[in-house]
Amino acid sequence: MRRQPIRTQRMLCLERVDVHPVWTWLALIGVVIAVALALFGLPPVDLHGPLHRLGIMDPLCGATRSWYLTTQGQLREAIRYNPAAPIILGATVVACARAAVGWATGRWVTVRVSRRISLPHMVVLVIAVAALEINQQLHAELLMAPWRR
Template sequence: MPYVSIAIPFFRLEVERHDRHWWLTALALAALGIAVAMALFGLPPIDLHGPLHKFGIMDPLCGGTRAARYTAQGNLVQAWRYNPLSILIVGGAALAVLRTFVGLISRRWVTFGFAWTPQRRRWMIGAGLLLLVLLEIRQQMRADLLTAGTDMWR
């Protein structure tokens, strides 16, 4: 049961007395830990690419590892070059950890939600698919950059 609930068109902001999203914090801490480890120690020594990468076919996640490393180092320009999605993921993970920190101190947990209707859900799924297709096209146009330095895995 929310302590405070604020409804804005399309969105809902609730302040609760218990954290219902503890799993989000665990996932965010793992993601941030990996990004920080890569920022400090470099990229993993194993091939993380999908099977089509060897044939020059990029997917929307290509460049994500290097982009997450650059984001953790604070180099957002380079991170954007490799994959803008990683900036959102690392930033979102940092916000989730900040939410937990504030919740532990104040004993109030902020939860953000959407006021879904069937029509809004269809529009959001369509917009998400369009953005995914555009990211795929962008990543494929950067195939030379994304395959550079990965010759040791060919």
């Protein structure tokens, strides 16, 4: 009996159209925000929710300061405020580079992932978000302090 080969789908492929336009536009908006932070600094308005004032940090706490510090080349300080934010900013820049190549060549690099998240991947995701939340809560004093630059 001859075995049938396992069919696998390529994870990276080229498309004639952007099959992820929402992510492309979100990335472009993110880069505009990063450039604005680099040029003008942090916004003069308080972006914190009510739980922040009670000392309860969320995983995104410190992300604006972290993006600003990343754009200023202060990666170590940026990671203190939010270790996930520089990674998200890097992914944003990569997505914008993908868009630039796609618009210039008419070929879009597409990352294909399963719509179903496997249990091991879900566990890793939950652990990562929980670790980020714990990290942010441990740095609540830093994150609640007024910005002094």
